[in-house]
Amino acid sequence: MATTRTTTAKLTDLLDAKFMARLDSLDLLSRKILQGKLQGERRSKRRGQSVEFADHRPYVVGDDLRFVDWNIYGRLDQLFLKLFLEEQDLTVHLLVDASASMGVGEPAKGLFAKRLAAALGYISLANNNRLTISLFADGVRAQLPHMRGRNYLPHMAEMLLTTECDGLSDFEKACRDVTASRIGSGVTVVVSDFLFKQGYESSLRRLIGAKYDLYVIQVLSPQEISPELAGDLKLLDVEDGDAAEITVGPALIKYYKRNLAAWCDELRTFCTNRGAVHVQANSADSVESLVLNYLRQIQLLR
Amino acid sequence: MEFLTPLAGLYAAAAAVPLLLLLYFLKLRRQEVLVSSTLLWKRAVRDLQVNAPFQRLRRNLLLLLQLLALAAVLAALAQPVLALRRGPGQRYVLLIDRSASMNATDVKPTRLDAAKKQAKAFIESMRTGSTLSWRDQSDHAMVIAFDQRANVVCSFTSDKRQLASRIDAIEAGDGTSRLGEAVTVARAFAQSSGVESAAGTNGKPAQLVLFSDGRIGDLDGIIVGDDEVVFHRIGESQDNVGVTAMNARRSYEQPQEVEVFASLANFGAEPVTRDVQLSIGGNVHAVRSVTIPGCEAQTADEPFRPGEATLHFSLTHSGAGVLEVRQLGSDLLACDDAARSVLDSPRRLSILLVTQGNPVLESALRACPIERLDPCTPVGFDAVDPSVFAARQQYDVVVLDNHVPAHLPRCSYLVFGAPPGGIDVNSPQELENQLIVDWRSQHPVLQYVNMTNLFAAKSRRLVLPRDAEVLAEFNESPALALLKRHGSTYLIAGFDILQSNWPFEPSFVLFCYNALSFLGAQAGDGRRHGLAVGEPIAIEDIPEHAILTVTCPDGTEVQVTPDPSGAVRFPGTYRVGVYAARMPESPPQFFAVNLLEPQESRIEPRDKIEFAGVAVAAQEQGVQRANVPLWPLLVLAALVFVCVEWLVYNLRIRI
Numbered sequence: 001m002a003t004t005r006t007t008t009a010k011l012t013d014l015l016d017a018k019f020m021a022r023l024d025s026l027d028l029l030s031r032k033i034l035q036g037k038l039q040g041e042r043r044s045k046r047r048g049q050s051v052e053f054a055d056h057r058p059y060v061v062g063d064d065l066r067f068v069d070w071n072i073y074g075r076l077d078q079l080f081l082k083l084f085l086e087e088q089d090l091t092v093h094l095l096v097d098a099s100a101s102m103g104v105g106e107p108a109k110g111l112f113a114k115r116l117a118a119a120l121g122y123i124s125l126a127n128n129n130r131l132t133i134s135l136f137a138d139g140v141r142a143q144l145p146h147m148r149g150r151n152y153l154p155h156m157a158e159m160l161l162t163t164e165c166d167g168l169s170d171f172e173k174a175c176r177d178v179t180a181s182r183i184g185s186g187v188t189v190v191v192s193d194f195l196f197k198q199g200y201e202s203s204l205r206r207l208i209g210a211k212y213d214l215y216v217i218q219v220l221s222p223q224e225i226s227p228e229l230a231g232d233l234k235l236l237d238v239e240d241g242d243a244a245e246i247t248v249g250p251a252l253i254k255y256y257k258r259n260l261a262a263w264c265d266e267l268r269t270f271c272t273n274r275g276a277v278h279v280q281a282n283s284a285d286s287v288e289s290l291v292l293n294y295l296r297q298i299q300l301l302r
Numbered sequence: 303m304e305f306l307t308p309l310a311g312l313y314a315a316a317a318a319v320p321l322l323l324l325l326y327f328l329k330l331r332r333q334e335v336l337v338s339s340t341l342l343w344k345r346a347v348r349d350l351q352v353n354a355p356f357q358r359l360r361r362n363l364l365l366l367l368q369l370l371a372l373a374a375v376l377a378a379l380a381q382p383v384l385a386l387r388r389g390p391g392q393r394y395v396l397l398i399d400r401s402a403s404m405n406a407t408d409v410k411p412t413r414l415d416a417a418k419k420q421a422k423a424f425i426e427s428m429r430t431g432s433t434l435s436w437r438d439q440s441d442h443a444m445v446i447a448f449d450q451r452a453n454v455v456c457s458f459t460s461d462k463r464q465l466a467s468r469i470d471a472i473e474a475g476d477g478t479s480r481l482g483e484a485v486t487v488a489r490a491f492a493q494s495s496g497v498e499s500a501a502g503t504n505g506k507p508a509q510l511v512l513f514s515d516g517r518i519g520d521l522d523g524i525i526v527g528d529d530e531v532v533f534h535r536i537g538e539s540q541d542n543v544g545v546t547a548m549n550a551r552r553s554y555e556q557p558q559e560v561e562v563f564a565s566l567a568n569f570g571a572e573p574v575t576r577d578v579q580l581s582i583g584g585n586v587h588a589v590r591s592v593t594i595p596g597c598e599a600q601t602a603d604e605p606f607r608p609g610e611a612t613l614h615f616s617l618t619h620s621g622a623g624v625l626e627v628r629q630l631g632s633d634l635l636a637c638d639d640a641a642r643s644v645l646d647s648p649r650r651l652s653i654l655l656v657t658q659g660n661p662v663l664e665s666a667l668r669a670c671p672i673e674r675l676d677p678c679t680p681v682g683f684d685a686v687d688p689s690v691f692a693a694r695q696q697y698d699v700v701v702l703d704n705h706v707p708a709h710l711p712r713c714s715y716l717v718f719g720a721p722p723g724g725i726d727v728n729s730p731q732e733l734e735n736q737l738i739v740d741w742r743s744q745h746p747v748l749q750y751v752n753m754t755n756l757f758a759a760k761s762r763r764l765v766l767p768r769d770a771e772v773l774a775e776f777n778e779s780p781a782l783a784l785l786k787r788h789g790s791t792y793l794i795a796g797f798d799i800l801q802s803n804w805p806f807e808p809s810f811v812l813f814c815y816n817a818l819s820f821l822g823a824q825a826g827d828g829r830r831h832g833l834a835v836g837e838p839i840a841i842e843d844i845p846e847h848a849i850l851t852v853t854c855p856d857g858t859e860v861q862v863t864p865d866p867s868g869a870v871r872f873p874g875t876y877r878v879g880v881y882a883a884r885m886p887e888s889p890p891q892f893f894a895v896n897l898l899e900p901q902e903s904r905i906e907p908r909d910k911i912e913f914a915g916v917a918v919a920a921q922e923q924g925v926q927r928a929n930v931p932l933w934p935l936l937v938l939a940a941l942v943f944v945c946v947e948w949l950v951y952n953l954r955i956r957i
Binding site: 100101102104105109193195197221224229231232233234235236237238239242243244245246251252255256258259260263 | 332333334335336337338339340341342343344345346347349350353
C-alpha cells in the first residue's frame with residue numbers, strides 16, 4: 001500500500017486531484033461501437049449474451065437453441081432467435097511521442113502530451129478498459145500493455161514520468177511495432193507534434209483499421225505556432241542536428257505560418273478522409289479544458 | 303623560382319585575403335537556435351525563394367558568375383594586350399644618357415633611374431608580333447647608353463624581357479655627355495642588314511629615342527633628320543653647386559708650401575652660402591665659408607653664366623697625399639661636390655750634364671735649387687743603355703751641351719748647340735752674328751728674362767716642325783724652341799753659349815732657373831695623376847709578372863695584368879674619386895678622377911635641344927603606353943565575380 005501511495009503521489013504530478021475527480025465521471029467512447037475482447041461495460045455491435053434485448057431473427061440450423069424465443073414459438077409456431085446487445089470491453093491504445101522534438105517549447109510539448117495521456121489513461125483504467133500505453137521515439141521506447149483497472153494507475157504514472165523526451169523520431173517503426181502487438185478492437189489515440197521529416201501518411205494508414213477508431217492529437221508549442229524569432233539565425237534541428245540558416249523577416253514568418261497551416265490541414269484532411277479525428281492542441285493551453293470540453297465535443301469522451 | 307611582378311602579387315593578396323576573411327566572419331555571425339524541427343523552416347525558406355522575384359534568373363546567376371570568373375581567369379592567362387598603335391613595325395634606338403648630370407636626385411631616386419623607368423615603359427609599349435596576332439609586324443629596339451662614349455647595351459631585338467633586363471643593368475657614370483658617337487653607332491646598327499633588323503623596317507629610318515636631361519655637349523655637330531629624334535626630358539630642377547676647377551701645386555722654391563686654388567659655381571638662381579672644406583688624406587685641414595651669387599638668366603645674346611666664387615688655400619705640407627676640396631652643403635648632384643688632387647712629396651731635381659767641359663753652364667746650373675748635378679762626358683752618355691736609363695729614372699733633366707747623342711732615352715732635355723737627330727729638327731747651315739729680335743716674355747721659361755742684348759757669334763739655323771713652339775728668334779732663325787717628341791720634351795737653344803755673350807748676361811742664370819723648373823715640372827708625375835672621368839689610368843715600366851691592383855672609389859678592387867711592354871692602361875675610371883693602384887713591394891700610386899665640368903654641373907634640364915639646324919622639343923607627356931596589358935584588370939574582375947558569387951550564394955541562404 002505504501003508503494004501505491006507514493007506512486008499515486010507521482011500521478012498527482014501529472015494530474016491534480018480535482019481534475020481526477022472530474023475525470024471519474026468520464027468514459028471513453030468509440031464512435032463505432034466495437035467488439036471487445038471481454039464482456040465489459042460497453043455496447044458492442046455484436047449481438048450476444050446480455051440483458052439488453054436488441055432484435056429477433058429467424059432460426060437457422062446450427063443456431064444456439066438457448067437463444068430461441070420460446071414465447072414467440074408458442075404464439076406463432078415459428079422459431080425465432082432472441083438477439084441481445086452484448087456488452088464488451090474497449091481496447092484503448094495511447095501512442096505518445098517521446099522524441100527529442102517533444103522536449104522543445106515553452107511549455108514543453110512533451111509534458112503536455114504526457115498529461116493528456118495520463119488523463120486519457122486514467123479514464124480508461126477507471127472504466128475498466130483494456131489500456132496499452134506506448135511511448136515512442138525511434139521505435140517504441142517504453143510500453144505498458146494490456147492494463148485494466150485502477151491498480152495500474154501507479155505503473156502508468158511511473159512510466160510516463162520516468163521516460164524522458166529524447167532521440168530521433170521514427171513514427172513508421174513505432175506504428176509497425178504497435179500494430180503488430182495490437183489485438184482486439186477499440187480506440188487508438190496518437191499524441192505527437194507530427195513534424196516527421198519522413199512523413200506520417202503510411203504510418204497512420206497502418207493504424208487506421210476496421211477495428212479501431214483513430215484519434216490524432218497534434219500538440220504544438222506556442223513558439224511553433226507563432227515564432228518570435230528575429231535576426232540572422234542558424235536553426236538547429238534538435239533531433240538530427242540539421243541546420244537551416246535564416247534571416248527572419250515578416251515575409252519568412254508569413255511563409256512559415258502558411259506552411260504550418262498547410263501541414264496541419266494536410267494532416268486533418270488525411271485523417272478526415274480516412275475516418276480518423278484530428279485534434280490540434282497548443283501546449284500552452286490547459287489539459288483540463290482540452291479533456292473536459294473539446295474531447296467531449298468530438299465525442300471521444302462521454 | 304622568381305616572381306616577375308612580386309608587388310602586384312602582394313597588392314592582390316593585401317586586397318583579397320582580408321576580403322575573404324571579412325566574408326568568412328560575416329558568415330560566422332549567425333546565432334544558433336534550437337528548434338524541434340527545421341522541416342517547416344526549410345519549406346518556408348524554399349517558398350520564399352520560389353516566390354522571390356527573378357528566382358530563375360538568380361539560380362542561373364550563380365552559374366553565370368562562376369562562368370564569368372572562370373572566363374576572366376582564363377582570359378588573363380592568355381595575357382591579352384590592348385594595342386593602341388597601328389601601322390607597320392617600327393625600329394627604335396633608345397639612347398639613355400648616363401652622364402654625371404643624370405645622377406641628380408631631383409627626380410627620385412635619380413634621373414638615370416627615371417630615364418631607365420621611362421625607357422622600360424617605352425619598351426613595354428612596343429608591339430610584339432605574337433603567333434596569335436594578325437599582324438606579323440613587330441617593333442624592334444636597341445639600347446645605347448652614352449656618356450662621352452657610346453656603349454651598345456642591347457642590339458636590335460623585339461624581346462622585351464631582354465631589353466628591360468639590359469636597361470636595368472645600365473650603371474651610372476660620372477662622365478660628360480657626348481651624343482655624336484652614340485648617334486653614329488645607332489645609325490651604323492640601323493643600316494646593317496642583320497637578320498633581326500631586316501624584318502619589318504619598311505625602309506623607314508630607325509627612330510632615335512633620347513632619354514636625357516638635355517645637357518649634351520656636342521649637339522651642334524650632329525645632323526639629324528626632321529623627325530628622327532624624339533627627346534624625353536628627364537629632370538626638374540637646376541639647383542646645384544659644384545666645384546668646377548681645382549689646382550694644387552707646390553711652390554718651386556719652397557716645396558713644402560702648397561697652394562690650392564678652387565673655383566665653385568652656383569647654377570641655381572638664388573645666391574647660396576656654403577662651407578668649403580679642404581682635407582688632406584681624409585683629415586680636415588680648413589673649412590671656409592663662401593657666398594656664391596646666383597646664376598644670370600640666359601638671354602638671347604648673353605650666354606649662360608653661373609655664379610662663381612674662387613677660393614685659395616695655402617698650407618704647408620711636406621708629404622704626399624690626396625687633397626680634397628669639398629662643398630659641404632647638400633644639393634641635387636653629389637659627384638661635383640668635391641674635387642681631388644694628388645700631391646707628390648716635394649722633390650728636387652736631378653740633372654745630368656753632358657758636356658766636354660763647360661764651367662759657365664755648370665756653375666749656372668749649380669746655382670739653381672737642385673738635388674744633384676752629375677757631369678758626364680758625351681762618350682759616357684752614349685755608352686748608357688737608353689732603356690735602362692729610362693727605367694731607372696735617375697734624372698729629371700738632361701742638359702746636352704753641344705753634343706748630338708747617338709740615342710735619346712725618354713727624359714726632358716735642355717739642348718745647347720746642335721739639335722739632336724730624330725726629332726724632326728734640322729740645322730742645315732751655320733749662321734753668324736745673330737741678334738735677338740723677339741722673345742715671348744710671357745712664357746714660363748722666359749719669365750723675367752731680358753734677352754735684349756743677346757748676341758751670338760755663331761749659331762745654327764733651326765728648321766722646326768710645325769708643332770714646335772718658338773720662344774725667341776734671331777734675325778735669321780729661331781733661337782729658342784720648345785718641342786715634344788716621343789714622350790720627351792726638348793728645349794733647344796740653337797747656339798753654343800760659349801760663342802755668345804749670354805753667360806755674361808744676368809738673364810742666363812734666370813733662364814737656367816726657369817728652364818729647369820719648367821722641364822722638371824714636365825718630367826714630374828703631377829700631370830698624370832689628375833684625370834678626367836673616363837680617361838684611362840696609364841702606368842708604365844711595371845716589372846715583369848707583377849699584377850697591378852686598382853682600388854676604385856667604391857671599394858671594389860680590379861686586378862690588371864700589364865701587357866708585354868710593362869704598361870698598364872686601366873680604363874675603368876667611370877666614377878669620380880680617388881683610385882689607388884698598388885703593386886707588390888712598392889708604395890701605392892693615387893689617381894684623382896674629377897668631373898670639373900661646368901656643363902655637367904649645370905643640371906637644369908632643357909626643354910628643347912638644338913642639333914645642327916634642327917631643334918627638338920621635349921615630349922610634352924611621358925612615355926605613352928601603346929600596349930595596355932589587360933590581365934590585371936581581368937584578375938581583378940575574376941576576384942569581383944567570385945566575391946559577388948559568394949555574396950549571392952550567401953543571400954540565397956539568408957532570405
